[in-house]
Amino acid sequence: TSSNCSSRNAQNACCGTCDKHDLPSEIAHLLIFRDLQPASYELIAKQCTQISSARGQTLFLQDDEADYVYIIRSGWVKLYRETIDGTEAIIDILTRGHVFGDTSIFNHNIYQYGAQTVEQANLFRLPISLFEKLLEQDPKFALNLMNTMARYRREQDKEVEHRALQNASQRIGCFLLRLLPVDHHAGAITIQIPYDKLLLAGRLGMKPETLSRGLARLKDDLNITVKGGSVAVPNIESLIEYACSACTHNFP
Numbered sequence: 272t273s274s275n276c277s278s279r280n281a282q283n284a285c286c287g288t289c290d291k292h293d294l295p296s297e298i299a300h301l302l303i304f305r306d307l308q309p310a311s312y313e314l315i316a317k318q319c320t321q322i323s324s325a326r327g328q329t330l331f332l333q334d335d336e337a338d339y340v341y342i343i344r345s346g347w348v349k350l351y352r353e354t355i356d357g358t359e360a361i362i363d364i365l366t367r368g369h370v371f372g373d374t375s376i377f378n379h380n381i382y383q384y385g386a387q388t389v390e391q392a393n394l395f396r397l398p399i400s401l402f403e404k405l406l407e408q409d410p411k412f413a414l415n416l417m418n419t420m421a422r423y424r425r426e427q428d429k430e431v432e433h434r435a436l437q438n439a440s441q442r443i444g445c446f447l448l449r450l451l452p453v454d455h456h457a458g459a460i461t462i463q464i465p466y467d468k469l470l471l472a473g474r475l476g477m478k479p480e481t482l483s484r485g486l487a488r489l490k491d492d493l494n495i496t497v498k499g500g501s502v503a504v505p506n507i508e509s510l511i512e513y514a515c516s517a518c519t520h521n522f523p
Contacts, residue, residue, distance in 0.1 A: 276319030276395060294319070297344050298395055303370060303412070303419045311409045318401045322394050330386040330394075337375035337382050339396045343367050346392025347465055350384045361473040364389060364466065370419060376402055389466045429520075434476055436517045439485030440492065442475050444514030447502060448522060456522075457507055464500040 276295055291299040291307070293316045298304060304315065321344065324330065330341065333352055341348075343365055350362040350371060362384050365371060375382050380399055405412040433442055450462050464471060472482040489495050493510060496503040504510055511522045 274321050276316060276321055295321075295344075295395070297368070298342050301342070301368065301370070301419075302422070303415045305415055306411050307405075307415075308409050308411070311405055311412055314401060314404065315397065318398055320396050322396050324388045324392050324394060326388055326390045328388045330388070331372070331382050333382060333385045335382045335385075337372060337378075337380045337399050339398055340370065340372040340375075340402055341386070342395040342397070343369050343371075344393040344395055346394075347389035348392055348394075349387050349389050349470070351387070352384050359473070361470070364470070364474050366465070372399075373402065373416065374420065375399065376406070389470065429518075432519065433517075437514070438517075439475075439477055439481050440488040441514050441517055442477070443482065443485045443489060444493075444510050445518075446471070446475060447504065448511060448514055451507070455507070456511070459503070459505050460507060461501055461503045464502060467500075 276298075291304060291312060293312055294304065298319075304312075307315075324346075330348070331337070345367055347364055347366050348369075348371065349364050352360050352362060354360065371386060372382060376399060402416075406416070433445060437445065447462050450465070451460065468482060469479055472479045475482065477485070486495075486497055490497065493513060494505055495510075515522050
């Protein structure tokens with residue numbers, strides 16, 4: 272199912288006076304849409320649609336011609352590539368507020384990876400042609416897009432560092448820290464792993480048996496408790512010290 276994104280109805284068109292408040296709040300605050308020209312906000316409000324995708328639905332495949340850029344409103348989406356022998360390599364698993372499909376603009380409008388929902392997801396969808404037009408007519412959008420891609424690249428660089436320097440239990444601990452609420456960096460907490468452990472192992476670049484051993488070591492070292500997809504952490508400060516000891520930057 273799909274619907275228009277604009278907060279105004281068809282009889283209340285923006286008429287050149289749009290601002291970010293005419294976009295859904297979930298995307299209005301994103302860096303990519305910050306401080307744009309009114310005409311840009313009008314184009315976005317008119318052409319953005321909202322879609323709902325069931326769990327396991329393929330949004331697009333690697334090497335498909337790119338039609339849309341997506342922004343996650345809720346749920347989780349897996350980005351992946353397939354090797355020649357059919358093995359799936361998980362690039363990332365994204366959640367609310369993340370943009371994907373945008374890099375295709377600089378790859379001859381071809382998706383460089385596949386995308387599939389991990390659970391039921393609600394998404395915003397914007398045509399690639401809209402992004403191309405915004406790049407041409409709004410310098411601030413071009414700068415925002417470059418900054419968004421650079422920020423994601425920095426996160427990917429951290430992932431490479433973690434795989435090189437951290438052991439399995441530290442990488443699991445780092446993943447758990449990324450699931451913390453923004454204001455909860457102390458005391459005890461129960462963290463819900465948002466997808467199954469097989470997918471988590473792929474996300475962290477390890478085999479399922481390595482994930483199991485890493486969780487067992489976390490239980491021994493930090494006294495965490497794992498029940499299904501719930502992980503009870505008795506002391507967040509200890510987890511931060513444990514996971515970040517092999518990092519070149521501080522948490523968060």
